[in-house]
Amino acid sequence: GQNIDQPTEMTATEGAIVQINCTYQTSGFNGLFWYQQHAGEAPTFLSYNVLDGLEEKGRFSSFLSRSKGYSYLLLKELQMKDSASYLCAGEDSNYQLIWGAGTKLIIKP
Amino acid sequence: GAVVSQHPSWVICKSGTSVKIECRSLDFQATTMFWYRQFPKQSLMLMATSNEGSKATYEQGVEKDKFLINHASLTLSTLTVTSAHPEDSSFYICSASSLGLDYNEQFFGPGTRLTVL
Numbered sequence: 001g002q003n004i005d006q007p008t009e010m011t012a013t014e015g016a017i018v019q020i021n022c023t024y025q026t027s028g029f030n031g032l033f034w035y036q037q038h039a040g041e042a043p044t045f046l047s048y049n050v051l052d053g054l055e056e057k058g059r060f061s062s063f064l065s066r067s068k069g070y071s072y073l074l075l076k077e078l079q080m081k082d083s084a085s086y087l088c089a090g091e092d093s094n095y096q097l098i099w100g101a102g103t104k105l106i107i108k109p
Numbered sequence: 110g111a112v113v114s115q116h117p118s119w120v121i122c123k124s125g126t127s128v129k130i131e132c133r134s135l136d137f138q139a140t141t142m143f144w145y146r147q148f149p150k151q152s153l154m155l156m157a158t159s160n161e162g163s164k165a166t167y168e169q170g171v172e173k174d175k176f177l178i179n180h181a182s183l184t185l186s187t188l189t190v191t192s193a194h195p196e197d198s199s200f201y202i203c204s205a206s207s208l209g210l211d212y213n214e215q216f217f218g219p220g221t222r223l224t225v226l
Binding site: 030031033040041042043044045048087091095096097099100101102 | 153155200
């Protein structure tokens with residue numbers, strides 16, 4: 001079956017670094033998305049990884065290992081506004097997105 | 110670019126009535142639109158996928174006669190919740206994607222919060 005696993009909740013301190021992991025099993029695999037969703041709002045796109053390796057985009061970086069079915073989102077220099085849910089979604093060979101349940105990130109001062 | 114709007118942003122209705130939610134892609138042609146439902150503290154649940162000019166594909170467990178989806182043009186899709194009941198109260202989000210994009214990124218509307226009394 002198809003499945004996306006990510007931690008339910010994480011807590012980190014303002015200014016620190018946090019890594020949110022995601023493992024996936026999909027029917028075929030095209031790529032992996034990360035979205036950010038603040039409470040009561042629609043998700044916003046963060047990144048899309050197709051190739052193995054780390055892609056950096058400002059304070060946010062995303063990593064993919066296709067052989068391991070594994071990805072992570074790395075957030076640096078955490079700010080209070082980064083408190084949100086982070087959704088991992090794998091894209092299968094039919095271009096369907098398989099969504100994880102989301103990781104709620106709590107930032108403490 | 111790639112802006113998706115939804116209307117209304119929130120709606121309160123009485124049990125048994127029908128509610129229509131519009132989803133529009135404002136600056137691109139959306140070949141595919143998706144409708145999601147999200148209950149509090151839960152992840153997005155895909156309800157259906159619609160391609161312009163064809164019938165929507167519903168996910169397992171979603172009643173197609175209750176959640177009517179129309180995708181009549183490349184910029185507009187509508188979701189009608191028929192005979193709404195309190196258990197239909199949820200956050201409904203649409204997203205749109207286009208074949209012209211480099212990858213299958215979905216652009217999300219702001220969502221519609223439906224409360225059925």
